[in-house]
Amino acid sequence: MATAQIADLSVFYIDQGEGAPVIFLHGMPLDHRMWRHQAAALAGRCRVLIPDLRGFGRTGGASDKTTMDQLADDVLALLDVLQITEPATICGLSMGGYLSLLLAKKAPERLRALILCDCRSQADVPEAAANRLTLADRVLTDGPRVIAESMLPRLFGSRTNEQNPMAVDQVRDVILAGSPRGIAAAQRGMAERPDLTASLGTIAVPTLVICGEEDAISPLAEMQFLAGQIPGAEFVPVPGAGHMAPLEQPDAVNAAVTSFLERHGIAS
Numbered sequence: 001m002a003t004a005q006i007a008d009l010s011v012f013y014i015d016q017g018e019g020a021p022v023i024f025l026h027g028m029p030l031d032h033r034m035w036r037h038q039a040a041a042l043a044g045r046c047r048v049l050i051p052d053l054r055g056f057g058r059t060g061g062a063s064d065k066t067t068m069d070q071l072a073d074d075v076l077a078l079l080d081v082l083q084i085t086e087p088a089t090i091c092g093l094s095m096g097g098y099l100s101l102l103l104a105k106k107a108p109e110r111l112r113a114l115i116l117c118d119c120r121s122q123a124d125v126p127e128a129a130a131n132r133l134t135l136a137d138r139v140l141t142d143g144p145r146v147i148a149e150s151m152l153p154r155l156f157g158s159r160t161n162e163q164n165p166m167a168v169d170q171v172r173d174v175i176l177a178g179s180p181r182g183i184a185a186a187q188r189g190m191a192e193r194p195d196l197t198a199s200l201g202t203i204a205v206p207t208l209v210i211c212g213e214e215d216a217i218s219p220l221a222e223m224q225f226l227a228g229q230i231p232g233a234e235f236v237p238v239p240g241a242g243h244m245a246p247l248e249q250p251d252a253v254n255a256a257v258t259s260f261l262e263r264h265g266i267a268s
Contacts, residue, residue, distance in 0.1 A: 001032075001058065006077040012058035013051040013078065016043035020112070020266045021088040023075065024050045025096030027118075027244075028190065029147050029175050029183045031057030034093070037250030038257065045258070045267040046089075051078055053096075055182025066185040068095075068193045072102045076110065087205075089266055091115035091257070093246060094217070095190060105199045113264055114207040114230075115257060118218045118243045121226055123195040132191040136184035147183055148175040157214030157242035167247050200229035207233040208260040210253060212241030234260065 004011045014032050016039060024035040032050040039048050054074050055062030079088065089112050092100035097119020104111055124132065138146045152175075156168055209227035211220050220237060227235040236256045241248040261267035 025092035027094030062182040087112035093117040136187040212245035
């Protein structure tokens, strides 16, 4: 990994390959490692950048609350520091997918294409926001285990739980090694994120939407609706996967992403 200094924050990131930049944004409470299969598949065909977002992995900088605007600004600042001036492809999952949509709204000129995996455009309903705030308080008191216990049962599809327990264990290890302060800060930021659904129709770059067919957090029908709101968006369901489709069924996700990037002249 490399380190980039943006203002007072040291951002750790993966930078592999050459060519058109493709930036992968991880979900909460994970880090760059959730994209390892995609990095391995694409590093020989484009430039793959995978940062640890503020408060996660080896990037610190979390305060009491990490807003989604702050995370999006961090990504834009990283592109500036790395002198990436050409429009980039942004790919995000869950919280990273929401950030991808936010970047499409805040800085559409910086995007060449968009890939959304298992995510939502909506804001939290009041009950969900309240649950996030409760979890934020609990993780500061009891550690990341409370997040693992809360999230893991909903992250994976039944096939993964039955046939690939190693993937589940790897994600559990990442969560347990996470920063309680970073997780709590992002939970508070996610609880107050604005609804981006109304802005979906303004997205004017090629867009690929990927969803695990067993996703219990961003259900298939909900993501089909999201794709339908983005002009010209392609929708790819992934059998045998839940919310963590890129980890659960990496071959299927890699095939969809590679085909999309090739058709739009992004991957060589």
